[in-house]
Amino acid sequence: MKKMYLASAAALALSASGALADGHINHVFAVGEGDFNWDSYNAYAEAFDLAGETVTITGPWTGADAELVNSVLDYFESATGAVVEYSGSDSFEQDIVIATQADSAPNVAVFPQPGLIADLASRGELTPMSEETADWIRENYAAGESWVSLATAAGPDGEEALYGFFYKVDVKSLVWYSPEAFDEAGYDIPETMEDLIALSEQIVADGETPWCIGLGSGAATGWPATDWVEDIMLRTQDPSVYDQWVANEIGFDDPAVVNAIEVFGSFARNNDWVNGGSEAVASTDFRDSPAGLFTFPAECYMHRQASFIPTFFPEDADSDFFYFPAFAGEDLGSPVLGAGTAFGITQDSAGAQALIAFLQTPIAHEVWMAQSGFLTPHSGVNSDLFASDTLRQMNDILLGATTFRFDASDLMPSEIGQGIFWSGMVDYVGGEDAASVAGRIQDRWSEIQ
Amino acid sequence: MDNIAGQKSSLSLVTNIAVLLIVIAWLIPTVGLFVSSFRDRDQIAASGWWVAPFSVELTYRTRADATPTEQGNLFVIEGNIFESEEVRESFEDGESSIAAYGLRGREPGAFEAGTEAENRDGGTIQVNADGSYVYTSPEPIDGAPRVYFVAETPPQFTLDNYRTVLTADNMDRAFINTLTVTIPATIIPILIAAFAAYALAWMDFPGRGLLIATVVGLLVVPLQLALVPLLNLHNQLGIGQSFVGIWLAHTGFGLPLAIYLLRNYMVGLPRDIIESAKVDGATDFQIFTKIILPLSFPALASFAIFQFLWTWNDLLVAKVFLPSAGDAAVMTVKIADDLLGSRGGDWGILATAAFVSIAVPLLVFFTMQRYLVRGLLAGSVK
């Protein structure tokens, strides 16, 4: 332990010349204490010395999340002596495109959408990562190959390479509820989709409303519906069909997709099933909609949304979640829909390379997961460190998935996945026919190919 | 005018009322925002801003968590609901009264306050209007039982939203940055436009009509179109993302409207004043600085206000032409990217942010307005 201390002290001393580093590093968990993988930290600290280097990073994390990522980066600073400047922006996707055009890109950017990585890689704005890094992911991440292929894109010369390193994952196949409301009403957690539908009918029979669904999100209105459709695709079709859908090898107007949209409609377009009726689905802000779970009397009993949503729950809300179940009749295992953020190198430097190497140490994952909402496919981390049982259960859902698929709308071309797919779902909820919505989306897709 | 005095007074009453109604209609939305900026997220969702100053009936959930005692063959919990752990904070000021209570979330107000009801343990419960309650059970009670109640709650206002917005990291820096962007971005285009407008209004030269038409045509260029090419241009010139860049951008984007408005105003100035000055041997530069500028003061002041408001509230141009890193951010960027991102959907914060950013423009308007009116009156003496 003494040795470790010395190592970090040495690193501190080295970085003291960087003025800023001095006194600024205040680790959330003292080095050497607790069940963290400190060995990995010390080994890393010995291998890298970047005194005097500055690494700039931008990403989508702001507010509390920005503090959390900074708390992780503190360890990178103390280990290497480099100075890290992180700045987060809510409109990161737009900012990074502008920054690369302005040649003012940071060293490293954190991408919430693989589509954007592919986009920038094809324009030559990203530096490819080494084959060793890709091999490392294959070996150390659960379902490693899929994480590699998600972040692999064609460069400006058409050469395929790894351009992103996934770090921090969200699980989307979750249904949130209030345990006390379930308890008082005597409802059980459904194990299958059939049970879930039966439970919804039961709640209606009791004179209550089962679901809260809100698609509102300003200019991005409609995106929560795309998650629904994707989740249902995974529960009604083979994963390979899902992949074909993402790649547009089957049309968006394929019966499989239209069916998934209609299953979603059987929830969202059923005035008895959703709080406020289907008109409210399209207009309620997705951040406001779960509030109905926690009113007395409850306005609804269930809310399907990703792992980040508790941030928007009212204070002191008692909440829990269960896995959005699969159809027992379909025999498709337990598929999980997820998303994640990937680090990409936008301005190559020794510091940027070292940061990617740092993300491979378990400690980079453990520091965040021990504090708050953070899931990781890294198999080398100590899962005892999760901040709460809730998180551990979510990670278990992630690790227990027989199929894991990335959010399809994030993988589609942005005009589809972050454009007409969103607005098409709003039109569908508003009463348009599923086949006609899907047909329009496919027309647009054919047009841009 | 005195011959229609009677008519005039009734008319002026109508005028007063009409203006009052218009002003109220105009204010209602803003008042809603203002009131909401003093309420927290949960309050905004629970009741409309128009009832914020009044007591409202809200539903609460808590536990009868006083210590149980054994009285005869009954187990009894006695206490005051307002002092129970889960709701204590909401009732620190006192002065609330309970209207109804219930045992299930589905019917939180099933029983009127002061009446006795059966509970699920086989005993009884009674909650009184003052919050005192008695809960009995024939069996030992394990865990504090749930109680829901509907209580008259006094209005609550909070300054937390303002604290959050004003004390956000670097907010002071962002304020200064905004001023650094806005002031030159207001003055420079006015200066340039005033000269150009004078030339277009009162100087004779070939191609004048074409130039005027071009200016009008350029009015409609959508900003978004120009952003990326100009950013590339700035990079080639070595300006990059900087304050100089954003001044130039605002100047360019604000000029067409400035020239158009000022030219139209200057054209309307009395011809004889200018011509007699010319006859007296004044040069165009002298006419411009000594006669046109003072006479155009109202128009200049109006445009200054518009341009100031525009640059102050601008988000798009600032995002493109200023670096996205922390210490160059202006207030709008700070609020949109940093505050709203992490607290998206928090209407209280949104409302407060809108009010904080409106404060300075309003101050400017009210101070400028005195000059504006004075300028207007001077202008009317033709």
Next chain:
Amino acid sequence: MSPVIQGIITIIIGVGGCVGYFYFANLFIDKVLFPARGVNAGRNINRANMIRPWIFLFPAMFALGLYLMYPVVGSFFRSLYDRSGDEFVGLGNYARLFNNPDFRQAFLNNILWALVVPAGATFLGLVIAQLTDRLRWGNIAKSLVFMPMAISFVGASLIWRFVYAQDGDIGIINAIRFYFGAEEGIDPLQIPFWNNFLLMIILIWIQTGFAMVILSAALRGIPEETVEAAIIDGANPFQVFFKIKVPQIMGTIVVVWTTITILVLKVFDIVYTMTGGNFGTEILPSFMMDFMFRDDGQATAVAFVIMLVVLPVMVWNIAQARKEMR
């Protein structure tokens, strides 16, 4: 160096540079290039006067050329190429736009906006300017009506959500409906067709202040004698207003109208934040945002359609300018 001082210095340099240019450029032609003395005095004055307009115009023309003309011309060529910018497609992007039903909808909505908003804002602005003209608390009333001008478009959208929200505890419209016994909340922004007008109200609410300030200045500029003469002739206040005052400030009304029309064609924020263009409320500027950074070919094509819509206003203004030159 503290940022405040830095800011002040940059402000002084920026503004000072500008003033300096005009002052010294004039000094230069008057005293150095064409001094108005000696044998050539008369000729020099004429020459100086020929050059002077261009001195006055140069900074404006330079800035306009660089910041608006150059991107416009560049964008026009861009709109003739496909999404990647490699292949020349002629008017292909335009043809595709007009085949797109969403675009046609946005186009029609936009024309509606360009007609309704300027008319509404100018009319209300004129009425308020007239009503407050002789009022003792007129300035206060005007300030309050002007206030929305100071609010950013995004802030304004937020304000109006407190009016339109479907939840009767947030939106005032539904609160009133509930008060009168309505059972279910409605979302006003999902009422087909009419929702466009509800969004227009927001922009009218903002722009009326602008119209009012300018028109109120114009009203004050009307010579008292004409009004008094009409009153002595027995004209009632409505006749005075419509027959005497309005014709005299017609020029200003047109300027205000034009300015607001042009603004309407550029504002995307309100639709973008209120409905995201859903429920049939898309307008061209927000439609264009869907293509920005994705398919610049079509995005720029939309921009030119917007400029086309304003063509009639432009033509009219040129005609006006010609008339004034006489």
